[in-house]
Amino acid sequence: EGVKVGLMFTLSGPAAALGEQGRNGFQLAVAQMGGLGGMPAEVVVVDDEQKPDVAANKARELVERDNVDFVVGPIFSNILMAIHKPVTDAGKFLISPNAGTSNFAGADCNPNFFVTSYQNDQSHQVMGAYAQSQGFQNVFLMAPNYQAGKDSLNGFKRSYTGGVVAEVFTPLGQLDFSAELAQIAAYQPDAVFTFMPGGMGVNLVKQYRQAGLENIPFLSAFTVDESTLPGQKDAALGFLAGANWAPDIDVPESKAFVAAYEAAYGAVPGSYAMQAYDAAQLIDSALRKVGGDMSNADALRSALEAAEFKSLRGKFAFGNNHYPIQNFYLTQAIKRDDGKYQTSIVQTIFEDYQDTYAADCKMK
Amino acid sequence: MSVVLSAQGLRKSYGALTVTDNLSLDLHQDELLAVIGPNGAGKTTLINQLSGQLRPDAGRVVLAGRDISDQSMAQRVHLGMARTFQITSILPGFSVLENVALAVQARSGSSFRFFRAAAGQRRLNDAAMAHLAEVDLDADAQRRAADLSHGKQRQLELAIALATDPHILLLDEPLAGTGGAEAARLVALMQRLKARHSILLIEHDMRAVFALANRIAVMVYGQIIATGTPDEIRANPRVRAAYLGQESV
Amino acid sequence: MRLMGRDLVALLLFAGFAAVPLLANLLQDPFLLVIATRMLAFAIAAMGLDLVLGYGALVSFGHAAYLGIGAYAVTILMRLGVYDIGLHLLAGIAAAVVFAVGTGAVSLRTRGVYFIMITLAFSQMAYFFFVSFSALGGDDGASLPQRSTLFGHDLLENDLWLFWLALGLLIGLFLVCRAIVGSRFGRVLCGARENPQRMQAIGFVPFGYQLTAYVISGAITSIAGVLLANQAEFVSPALMNWHRSGELIVMVVLGGIGTLSGAIAGAVLALLLEETLAGFTQYWKLWFGLFLVGIVLFAPGGVQGLVARIKLQIGSRR
Amino acid sequence: MLRVEGLHAGYGASQILFGIDLQISEGEAVTLLGRNGMGKTTTIKALFGLIPSTGGRVLVDGADLTHAAPHVLAQSGLGLVPEGRQVFPTLTVEENLRATARPGGHWNLARIYDLFPRLHERRRNMGTQLSGGEQQMLAIGRALMTNPRLIVLDEATEGLAPLIRADIWACLRRIKDEGHAILVIDKNVDALSALADRHIVIEKGRVVWQGSSAQLMANPDVKDRFLHV
Amino acid sequence: MTNLFLLQLLNGAQLGVLLFLIAAGLTLIFGIMDFINLAHGVLYMVGAYVMASFAMLTGSFWLALGLTVPAMLICGLLLEFTVFRALYARSHLDQVLATFGLVLVISEGVKILWGSAPLTVPMPDLLSGSVGLIGPLKYPVYRLAILVVGLASALGLYVLITQTRIGMLLRAGASNREMVSALGVNVGRLFAMVFAFGAMLAGFAGAIVAPILSVDTGMGESVLILAFVVIVIGGIGSIRGAFMGALLVGVVDTMGRSFGPIVLRMIMEPAAAGQLGRTLAPMLVYILMAAILFARPAGLFGRRAE
Ligand SMILES: Nc1ncnc2c1ncn2[C@@H]1O[C@H](COP(=O)(O)OP(=O)(O)OP(=O)(O)O)[C@@H](O)[C@H]1O
Ligand SMILES: Nc1ncnc2c1ncn2[C@@H]1O[C@H](COP(=O)(O)OP(=O)(O)OP(=O)(O)O)[C@@H](O)[C@H]1O
């Protein structure tokens, strides 16, 4: 008798690096805790291939065939949209270690759905608030043209009321940003805010510096982080980002985690790994609380809601919508003495911050 | 004899090269008109324009008094014109029978029929077999056309043209590549076809040409330099110089 | 004789499918039905593609667009309050026909690789259109509130019924396609593949036939889209990404082009491999890739080619 | 120089050749005769390694080249003018001639253009834009440009006008007089008799008759039986 | 505004040259040898990864580049020997299937070897920094270098294909292998060499662009389609066409992105213009291709077959 967890991450294609962090973070936690909730844990890992229809099927397979007790995943919002219904309809718990869309935070919140990361808009709001606090008047906004890109710029503008010189949407997967960089050079804005995950972010950051624009502050979210820094290296140094954690956060458990992760996987963990680690701790804590008895779903849910574990972020609590209430920071890319790159906390922007959609959530 | 097909002032050039140069030619009812001329004279280009494969730069193609210059190749087939190609053009993956049956189908009924199996349609197959027998290919009916030897493919080429049930046949070197026995059979076949069809024949086999033709037109550098009965042409010194040489005809 | 062999493969596949519910019962694994339904949908799509690709030599690299069109027909109609699967199928087919007539007429001006690329271009346009269509979820896609209804009943909520519907559609469409390729129309289509010049010289204008085939093919593939939407209860533009178009081509070639039943076999084989390999190793794509290379190198003609060779072997031994 | 012994070959499952024997000495002209579909072209293909032979041997100057690749046979001195011309469609006339040329012999561009002035006029045209006869000239010119010791012509004069045909025969005679060997297939049996030293008649993949021109002329029933002329 | 326009034109041309550099090897293998090689993109990716590794090992850009080129040549020979050799005579669809399989194998292999985090190649000092153009606008030296390399490879390929016997033999061999071989040319060896050369070009492109683009497992796939688009727009088999196609795609894409919204805003209300602009931008290249193929079914410089 043990607990069975299905992990669904993007493990192939260009974004595999993110999924691997999530998978590694979770598995590291399970290994360190010797199971979950004091029980042996069986972890089934599946690859969603970043294709929603594939993901929807695999999610069904996890709950219907493998009969897992929890599904942990995914990285991407569109995958979350696809797997949410099959998992929650089956009465299983879905814990998202990264994607946190606004609909599930608000009107569509679900008792069986928990998020250990953030609501998607929040990191962008952090940067908006920072831009506001710096008194910027002309900010250049840029994001890829898809839902998450649009959300990010809206998030930024929610806490930034200054002027916007231009709002540029680039095609998804664009390689060369010279046209946009020329526009930036022509506008000479106070700052640039962007959201360019994955390879796009690597390209943009390198080309940004090569174009000689580094004296214009570069604000971003999910663009300069531990998943992209190995590709950006020196080009990203000093670039700012909003996040709920950084490897150098002053939490002893986190320091230990970073060391253990680097030892095990040879790379600096990012928030994807951290949030998955916390997801494992969350399950662990809840199982302990119910004494390993998963037959009573309501009890298990209450145990999850209590979130009685030592988050790597320090303080952590769930809001009414099962999204976290946590601190958000301004981070900066740095080079460590050992030559590796990571983000580092500059200042706290929001404390105990809850997303703005929680009010719409009528959790039954 | 009435004119069934006439080329009027056809001109076609590729860059500086004028391949048919203001060329006019009449094909009469139930005659076999042979067009001969050196390589590259423009004979195939003439057929291409008559059949609609090529648009002339200037000039008209008139079929039984009707200007068909604007009609497509397919439309001209439905008006009763068929052609063969000098460079064999068959459906290589089809069986020999299917090649011909498809040509029969082109002139009989709509081909926008989706459900009844074509393979079993007796009407198509029987007609096709009859045409194959005419060119002596009935024994090869079930073979894949691509697997036929070159000479037999040439025979198939002719059978396909016949199967569209034309009044007018434009034949581009039908004897090329066929050996003695087969050539003789084909000559005999054309002799028979002459009675029912108007034929424009391009051929470098002079024995066949002089045996078959009612009239011969000689084409050199895109122009007709002489037209006449076989005897007239045989005797024409310009034709000898430009084309026939010492060939005994 | 050749036809017999192909039909045999199809019969075996259908029988195999029909046994799935029993198997699912025996193995206590209802999920088999879900997998099988997905296979059926892709089999329909691949068979639709084979109609133009195999018989018309028109390599459409944009057939995923029709999957998307079918799937979005379901989403849109459901948002309008229409739940009946018959209407979904009709709407999907109608939309596919409109799209196919428009893009097909333009695409058929080109040949060969140009045709491949222009069909890709149109499907990419459709893809990006739905990516930026926020009301339908844009890039994220959206879940369906429920499955389509059948004569007003929500029978299809039951995986078994959906499976039988898909199997019924596959068999029906197979018979339709089989009749089409053997018909007068099918002959002309194949003839245009073999030698368009010769076809014109015997009085056919290939364009009309090819366009008709392209439209039929698109319509069939859109039916698969309707099924996929119902099966996953989720619709997103990823369904019409060029990867999908590529996968459909892979399925057809894997099974053996121009055989219909080969396309079905290819779809089944591809999904089966994916399903099983993924269970063994995280690097299943590596093995899948090796398998594809191996098939081309050592078994040209795909599944059907293999079957034909085995038959030849048996025949010559007798 | 060329010796073929008991050659067997076919396409896939269907066997076409059942033991063809032939030999050609330096400077000799030999013809292959036979009705349509009897295996003449197949013999050439098997000889050149274009289809695999399933039995027998092919020897060039005593060296066994039975299973050698086509280019090895070509390099050993064989030049091919294939049935159906097969000029390279995406190359210009001049490129067609130059692409596979092997310099060092009698033939060069100037000489080819001399032989076929028509090709010179059309030298910048693409291969497929030529008339049928011009393509045939090009195919012959292309083979000559490899300066072969034995030139093999499959349907040597198909589609050529009488004057050119006469030129070709004259040209072949010249080649022969220069000491090169010739293997030729053509339907003009009379012209061939004037040119060739020996004739080989093939029927259903077997050699059914061999002899000199004189013997062929003297034996009308050979023509009658095997060639039906 | 005119300044920006000129600069964007330059940017467009530069993107075009970058695309040509990537497409150059494809032109050779697909355009000339008529072999559909979907694995071209992953070879480009492998080139970038190999370059990144050598750069890490040697610490020198130039040394790494010098090592990457022969390494990719060997890689190409190896692939040719094991897989491609058997595919020349096959149909395009078989080639698609097999090379699609190779894409999976190589991508997965790269992930196993190098992991999935993006890598980088530092820019050589000699070529870093930017030069001033007009006003505050600057231009990176490295991109100018890419421009030069791209033009040089275009010219080199043009000479190779149109002026040399190898070029003729390639074109001849692509249409009729048997005949070329029967005329005494060892087509197998020739194709192997040229194929390896094409692979090397792909790898070289990957190595060269590594300092400005992300070296990740998705890089091959994202350019593959674009490279095909470029070649098809130009007309298959024409180097000149591929080059013009690349420039056209680069310029249209860049100009469309930067000035499209402005133009749209002049003819419709801003919100709708923004929405439409965003929808159209990623489609632009495809619309361009469809339009060109509509007007000229065999591309800009392609010869109409038949
Ligand atoms: N598309 C083209 N572009 C350029 N020149 C062409 C084209 N098509 C044909 N030609 C040229 O036009 C001339 C006439 O060609 P055509 O095929 O009509 O000759 P022909 O009289 O049939 O010769 P043959 O007896 O050799 O078949 C030739 O010199 C040929 O090279
Ligand atoms: N590719 C092929 N596949 C299968 N069978 C073939 C193939 N090519 C030729 N054949 C068959 O092989 C036999 C010999 O053909 P071949 O081409 O050698 O004849 P040939 O003597 O050259 O005739 P022709 O004078 O008509 O050119 C014929 O029966 C033919 O149908």
Ligand SMILES: [Mg+2]
């Ligand atoms: Mg001609």
Ligand SMILES: [Mg+2]
């Ligand atoms: Mg022959």
